[in-house]
Amino acid sequence: MTDIKITEVALRDGSHAIRHQYTVDQVRSIAKALNEARVPYIEVSHGDGLGGSTLQYGLSKTNELELVEAAVDAVDFSKIAVLLIPGIGTIEDLKEAEKLGAKMARIATHVTEADVSAQHIQTAKELGMETVGFLMMSHMAPTEKLVEQAKLMESYGADIVYVVDSAGALLPHEVRARIKALKHELSCDIGFHGHNNLSLAMGNSLAAIEEGANRIDGSIRCLGAGAGNTQTEALIAVLDRMGITTGIDLYKMMDIAEEIVAPILPKPQEITRDSLTLGYAGVYSSFLLHANRASEKFGIDSRDILIELGERKIVGGQEDMIIDVAAELASQKANV
Amino acid sequence: MSKVKVGIIGSGNIGSDLMVKLRKSEVLELTTMMGVDATSRGMQHAKEIGLHVYDNGVDGLLDNPDAVDILFDATSARAHIHNAEVAKKLGKQMLDLTPAAIGPFIVPSVNLGQHLDAENVNLITCGGQATIPIVHAINTVAPVAYGEIVATISSESAGPGTRANIDEFTETTAKGIEEVGGAKEGKAIIILNPAEPPIMMRDTVHALIEGDVDEKAITASIKNMVETVQSYVPGYQLRTDPIYDGNQVTVFLEVEGAGHYLPKYAGNLDIMTSAAVKVAEEFAKKRLEVMAN
Numbered sequence: 001m002t003d004i005k006i007t008e009v010a011l012r013d014g015s016h017a018i019r020h021q022y023t024v025d026q027v028r029s030i031a032k033a034l035n036e037a038r039v040p041y042i043e044v045s046h047g048d049g050l051g052g053s054t055l056q057y058g059l060s061k062t063n064e065l066e067l068v069e070a071a072v073d074a075v076d077f078s079k080i081a082v083l084l085i086p087g088i089g090t091i092e093d094l095k096e097a098e099k100l101g102a103k104m105a106r107i108a109t110h111v112t113e114a115d116v117s118a119q120h121i122q123t124a125k126e127l128g129m130e131t132v133g134f135l136m137m138s139h140m141a142p143t144e145k146l147v148e149q150a151k152l153m154e155s156y157g158a159d160i161v162y163v164v165d166s167a168g169a170l171l172p173h174e175v176r177a178r179i180k181a182l183k184h185e186l187s188c189d190i191g192f193h194g195h196n197n198l199s200l201a202m203g204n205s206l207a208a209i210e211e212g213a214n215r216i217d218g219s220i221r222c223l224g225a226g227a228g229n230t231q232t233e234a235l236i237a238v239l240d241r242m243g244i245t246t247g248i249d250l251y252k253m254m255d256i257a258e259e260i261v262a263p264i265l266p267k268p269q270e271i272t273r274d275s276l277t278l279g280y281a282g283v284y285s286s287f288l289l290h291a292n293r294a295s296e297k298f299g300i301d302s303r304d305i306l307i308e309l310g311e312r313k314i315v316g317g318q319e320d321m322i323i324d325v326a327a328e329l330a331s332q333k334a335n336v
Numbered sequence: 337m338s339k340v341k342v343g344i345i346g347s348g349n350i351g352s353d354l355m356v357k358l359r360k361s362e363v364l365e366l367t368t369m370m371g372v373d374a375t376s377r378g379m380q381h382a383k384e385i386g387l388h389v390y391d392n393g394v395d396g397l398l399d400n401p402d403a404v405d406i407l408f409d410a411t412s413a414r415a416h417i418h419n420a421e422v423a424k425k426l427g428k429q430m431l432d433l434t435p436a437a438i439g440p441f442i443v444p445s446v447n448l449g450q451h452l453d454a455e456n457v458n459l460i461t462c463g464g465q466a467t468i469p470i471v472h473a474i475n476t477v478a479p480v481a482y483g484e485i486v487a488t489i490s491s492e493s494a495g496p497g498t499r500a501n502i503d504e505f506t507e508t509t510a511k512g513i514e515e516v517g518g519a520k521e522g523k524a525i526i527i528l529n530p531a532e533p534p535i536m537m538r539d540t541v542h543a544l545i546e547g548d549v550d551e552k553a554i555t556a557s558i559k560n561m562v563e564t565v566q567s568y569v570p571g572y573q574l575r576t577d578p579i580y581d582g583n584q585v586t587v588f589l590e591v592e593g594a595g596h597y598l599p600k601y602a603g604n605l606d607i608m609t610s611a612a613v614k615v616a617e618e619f620a621k622k623r624l625e626v627m628a629n
Contacts, residue, residue, distance in 0.1 A: 054523055055484050055542035055584060087526040090503040112530040113491060116502045140530075313531035320486050320540035324588050327576050 002247040004209060004239060007041040007104075007217045008034055008232055009193070010261065011071065012083050014223035016047035016286040018266065021061040024070045030260055031071040034220075035078040037252035039232075041104055043081040043217075044071045047225060047286055048317065049108065050082055050097060051089030056319050057286070065096055072101030079103040083134070086116045088317065091123050098127045107153075108134035108164070110315045111141040114149035121156035132191065132215075133158035136316050139169040139282055143181045150182055160189040160215050165204065166316055168195030168226055168279040172207040179211035191215030194230045196222060197279025199271055201230040202238065209244065220253065221261040222269035226278045226285030233257050277303045281310030290319050294326035304329060338627075340620035341403060343368030345394050345419050346410035347378025349495045350433055353597035353609045354408055355382065361613060363620040368403045370396050394419045401426045405623065406616050409434055412497045413504050420456055429619055430456040431612050435501070435508035441516045444614040445469045445564045452622045457615065460512040461505050462604035463487030463524060465611045466539040466572070470587050471517030473561035474543050477553045482544040483519030485509065488527045490534030493602035502526060519543065537591040537603035538575075545583045554578065558587060568614040569607050570594065 011027055027044060034042050046052030046064045053060035071080045081104035082097045094105060105124035107117045117133060124131040133153025138146055150161040163170075163178050170178075175192065182190045192208035194201035194217070205216050218235045222228025233253040236246050262268075274292065278285050283306050291309075295302035305326050314321050342364050344351045351369070355378070358366040369382035374391040382389045388403050390396020393415070397403065406429045409419050416436035423430040432439060439456030442448065446469055451457050459465065467485040474480050487509075498505060506524045513522025529535050545554075555578050565572045571592030579586045591603025598605050 054525065055482075055544070055586075056486050056525060056540070086502045087506065087528070090506060092503075092507075110528065110530065113499075113528045115496075115499045116528065118500060119503065313529070315527065315529050315531075317486075317525065317527045318488060318529070320488075320538075320542075320586075320588070323579065323586065324538075324540075324575060327579070331576075 003214065003244045004246050005040050005215050006232065006235070006246050006248060007043055007081060007215065008039045008220060009043045009217050009229055010219040010221070010223035011067070012043040012045045013047060013219055013225050013229055015045070016225035016289070017223055017228070017269065018264065019289060020046055020053065020058045022067055023062055024066055026264060027067045028070045028074045030256065031078070032074040033252070033256045033260055035075040037249045037256060038247055039078050040247065041081050042071060042075065042078045043083060043106065044068050045083045049085040049089050050093035052085070065100060068097050068102055069100045079130070081106055083108060084120055085109070085317065086120050091120055094120065094124060095127065098129060103129060104132065105129040106132040106134045108136050111135045111138050111146060111149060114152040117153060118156045121153060121158050125157040131158050133161040134164050134193070135162060136164045136166045137284065138163045138165055138178060139167055139174065140313070143177050146178055147181050147185050150186055154186050154188050158188060160191050161186060162191035162193050162215065163208070164193040165195055166284050167282045168197030168201065168285055169282040170200070170204055172200060172203050175204045175207045176211050179208045179213050183212040189214055191217070193217040195224065195279065195285045196227040196229065196271065197275045197285065202234065205230045205235060206238070221257040221265065223261055223265065224285070226288050227271045227275035228269040274302050274306070277306045281307045283310045283314065284316040287319065287322055290322045294322050298326040298330040300326050300329045300333070338624065339363055339365035340405050340623055341365050341367045342406045342408065342616060343370060343397065343404035344408045344410060345370045347371035347373070347376050347382065348410065348497070349598060349605055350410035350609060352378040352381065353605050354410060354612065356596035357609055357613050359385070361617060363617050363624065364613070368397065370394050394422045397422065397426065404428060406431065406619055408612055408616070413501060424455060431616055432456060432458045433608055433612055435461055435504040437508050437511065441512050442615055443468045443512070443516050444568060444611050445561060446472045446516050448615065448618055452619060459608060459612050459615070460516070461509045462489070462537070462608045463505065463526060463539060464509040464512040465607045466537070466589060466591055467541045468512050468517040469561045469565050470541045470558055470589070471513050471519050471543060473557040474545065474554055474585060475518035477550060477557045478548065479546040480517070480519040480543045481546045482521045483513045483517055484523040484525070484542045485513060486525045486527065486540040487604070488529055488535070488538040489604045490601050491528045491530040492534045493537070493598060493604055494528050534599070534601040536601050539589040539591065541587040541589070543585050545585060549580060549583055549585070551580050554585060569610045571600070571603055571606065
């Protein structure tokens with residue numbers, strides 16, 4: 001029995017950081033090693049979930065279903081999770097992933113739009129999958145709204161509802177208030193998914209745990225969008241020092257991070273001026289590399305693009321707005 | 337000039353917007369509203385303006401079949417199956433605004449003339465009506481190997497039907513991109529944005545082109561198409577010139593609604609109902625011609 005169940009998201013959230021270039025060999029070797037370290041859940045999908053391989057978000061090098069299959073084949077302890085964002089992926093995609101052996105479905109919507117997930121959550125439950133309702137961009141709604149939306153997901157059958165800080169914008173006291181309210185109002189398990197853009201992923205994860213969250217996401221070596229997520233191996237070490245069990249082998253995780261994951265990274269995952277701006281402006285973390293590219297193409301500081309996107313209350317998935325805003329800023333600049 | 341009689345099934349956002357638009361038509365006469373909730377705002381309004389009103393849906397028409405010649409279905413894909421059966425039995429032409437996709441797809445700016453006699457035509461989706469003309473415009477210059485569209489609408493303008501069946505939106509739109517737009521492969525994404533005040537409907541088309549990219553010809557074809565769509569959806573416009581990157585072309589669109597039933601941000605509603613009225617008017621003109629001869 002463990003106190004906290006960890007989901008390793010590097011093979012999904014990390015897909016953003018490597019422009020969706022995972023190969024079957026990489027996924028197989030990472031999943032196999034995570035399984036040996038006894039990580040309970042490993043998420044595998046395109047960064048934007050099943051069906052996310054698009055011009056809008058970036059084409060996958062390898063069909064994600066092949067990656068799911070490779071991960072399933074590599075594990076005998078860990079469960080493979082998939083992400084599905086209704087509006088991008090469909091129930092058909094979910095059924096295919098389940099057929100290949102995925103055991104957990106994480107159904108994600110913007111924090112105010114939970115009602116688009118009813119069919120997907122119900123289907124996941126009918127397929128016998130452990131089902132997560134994943135409320136993205138949780139910083140954009142007040143706690144009362146978050147509770148209302150979380151209750152919807154619980155009513156559709158979600159086993160767990162997550163507060164997802166997609167922009168890495170939440171501050172510890174804000175995480176605390178949200179988790180506390182959900183623990184009070186819902187009876188299902190509560191989870192937290194952080195991003196380290198403001199260097200708060202660990203602090204926020206601990207705040208969530210203190211308020212009763214028992215599901216926490218991490219990415220090994222911070223291999224996630226933006227500045228990455230809560231660094232899994234560090235989280236395990238910290239929780240161990242706190243006397244909280246995760247069942248995961250710390251040394252093995254350190255070795256995977258050092259020997260298998262670090263060599264895949266195009267550059268170390270750091271809090272750069274751009275990823276810091278994501279958290280500061282409250283913008284979806286996967287916008288990072290797209291904003292860098294738009295910045296080069298249009299000669300606009302990527303921070304200006306990200307701040308403008310934040311002001312316009314752009315939500316996850318609106319990557320097309322990055323080019324749109326960059327083009328607009330460039331034309332404004334030309335007219336000055 | 338005599339008019340062709342039409343009725344609406346469904347008194348939600350789409351049905352209510354159709355009510356406003358149909359009353360302005362010179363060839364269509366709105367006679368009947370078929371809903372299920374007599375107390376709904378749409379049904380109340382229908383009564384006030386003197387329509388035949390039935391609260392047992394399309395079945396109401398069985399008692400009064402001569403009241404309409406053409407039906408608009410603004411319910412849901414599931415309800416459309418029964419509605420289509422009744423329409424067929426009564427010999428009424430059906431314009432399907434749900435994603436049921438029983439009949440052939442129709443986008444007025446692309447294939448309006450092809451299905452004038454069809455018993456059931458489908459209007460695809462709002463995102464399809466906004467983007468398929470562009471895919472088609474590109475495809476007439478150079479083959480589109482892959483067409484992908486992203487429709488972003490305000491949360492306010494997404495009704496419960498859309499929300500409950502979001503996969504139908506993406507799947508039906510993708511099919512329309514292929515069948516009417518001409519892309520070899522289609523993909524559609526829908527995003528709901530809750531910002532206040534509500535955002536205008538935004539649509540982005542990403543297309544991968546086979547062979548040479550003649551930027552000038554493609555841009556001209558797109559601009560030409562935008563003008564055509566504007567003839568029935570005045571608030572339809574390009575946000576910027578198309579952007580080219582290798583064999584990829586990206587087109588940014590915005591659709592401002594006419595503000596008939598929902599405010600102007602609901603371009604998604606407007607483009608759907610405007611397209612449906614345009615198609616019905618063509619159906620009606622054909623009927624009136626036949627009658628005149």
